[in-house]
Amino acid sequence: MNTSPSYTKIRQLIKQLENIISEEHHYLLSELNTEIEQLVTVLPDTLLSGEYLAKPELDGSSGCYRRGQESVFYCPRCYETQQDLIATQRINSRLRVCPQCIASIKPAK
Numbered sequence: 001m002n003t004s005p006s007y008t009k010i011r012q013l014i015k016q017l018e019n020i021i022s023e024e025h026h027y028l029l030s031e032l033n034t035e036i037e038q039l040v041t042v043l044p045d046t047l048l049s050g051e052y053l054a055k056p057e058l059d060g061s062s063g064c065y066r067r068g069q070e071s072v073f074y075c076p077r078c079y080e081t082q083q084d085l086i087a088t089q090r091i092n093s094r095l096r097v098c099p100q101c102i103a104s105i106k107p108a109k
Contacts, residue, residue, distance in 0.1 A: 065085070
């Protein structure tokens with residue numbers, strides 16, 4: 001069982017909600033508990049890999065930002081202007097496009 005302070009706090013809040021939410025809506029708390037348990041088992045693996053926390057770095061061979069060794073290429077314009085990580089789409093072997101800002105991204109020379 002997880003004993004982190006955040007997990008403990010979430011459990012306490014759910015217990016408090018059980019006392020103030022009508023019996024007919026307790027199923028929502030049950031569903032919430034199930035989702036939290038799934039996150040608790042999946043999230044540590046993601047965090048341990050370091051990919052989740054890795055700061056995006058510009059990848060010269062693609063012209064896009066990447067986080068760690070992820071295979072996802074993020075739009076440099078969206079990241080630099082809005083700190084938004086938007087995955088690009090490959091058009092051909094040398095060109096990618098951002099679905100949000102419609103930027104065409106070519107590898108740095």
